[in-house]
Amino acid sequence: MRVSILASGSTGNTSLIETSQHKILMDAGLSGKKIQSLLAKIGVDINDIDMIFLSHDHSDHSKGLGVLLRRYPQMDAFTNSGTWKYLNKTQKIGKLPVEQVNIIEPGQTKTFGDLDVTAFATSHDAAEPQYYVFTSDGKRMVFLTDTGYVSQRVKSVITDADAYLMEFNYDDMMLRNGPYSWSLKHRILSDVGHLSNVEAGEALLDVVSNKTEHIFLAHRSQHNNTAKLAYQAAKQILVNGDACLPSDVKIIMTDSEEPTDLIQI
Ligand SMILES: [Zn+2]
Numbered sequence: 001m002r003v004s005i006l007a008s009g010s011t012g013n014t015s016l017i018e019t020s021q022h023k024i025l026m027d028a029g030l031s032g033k034k035i036q037s038l039l040a041k042i043g044v045d046i047n048d049i050d051m052i053f054l055s056h057d058h059s060d061h062s063k064g065l066g067v068l069l070r071r072y073p074q075m076d077a078f079t080n081s082g083t084w085k086y087l088n089k090t091q092k093i094g095k096l097p098v099e100q101v102n103i104i105e106p107g108q109t110k111t112f113g114d115l116d117v118t119a120f121a122t123s124h125d126a127a128e129p130q131y132y133v134f135t136s137d138g139k140r141m142v143f144l145t146d147t148g149y150v151s152q153r154v155k156s157v158i159t160d161a162d163a164y165l166m167e168f169n170y171d172d173m174m175l176r177n178g179p180y181s182w183s184l185k186h187r188i189l190s191d192v193g194h195l196s197n198v199e200a201g202e203a204l205l206d207v208v209s210n211k212t213e214h215i216f217l218a219h220r221s222q223h224n225n226t227a228k229l230a231y232q233a234a235k236q237i238l239v240n241g242d243a244c245l246p247s248d249v250k251i252i253m254t255d256s257e258e259p260t261d262l263i264q265i
């Protein structure tokens, strides 16, 4: 399996996952045009994308989904029925072509040739948020952002993976002392908000293993975090702590504008 985090952050999230049989997008939270140009940057033609998995209805994850489905009839989209119901009711991403809308509920695993996808519920203030574990050719990669905390139930699903994309959203001090209103700070800090650098590092500490080779730090806040602080927290908790990680584990920063390399998992 090969992965590139095309864009990550509150301005929009989308990633490419490639197996021998599929090229899929995880979330589509930028305009269709922008997603097309991000894919082109890593040499992938948008016409080759055959599936999109959606985590939740927030615009930074769903913005381009309607456009892409209407423009590219070969794309099948997957999320749970609660999220589809909400998107249909609000029409926030326009009319969705019924024949391209598919359901994967939290707790379900679906197989698509050489790819297994497992959905699990998260804790976030959206209609019915969920994230995914992608498994292909014996390798597992977990995607988890936009969650207020990581429950034991989630940890049991995501434990012992080869790669993690994890939300390192905010530095606690920067958020508390930063420009956001108290109500917004309260939302982010709550159990249905986002993970701080320390919360993310500590959750990872419980699930990583000596199989884990790649950790992508994702969904970094522009106002309440820096790449340096997120990296330092991850490094301090995971590498200098007592995590049983391989010594050459790669901690990879993601960006809101620049795709990462296409990385073999
Ligand atoms: Zn988000």
Ligand SMILES: [Zn+2]
Pocket: 056, 058, 124, 126, 146
């Ligand atoms: Zn969200």
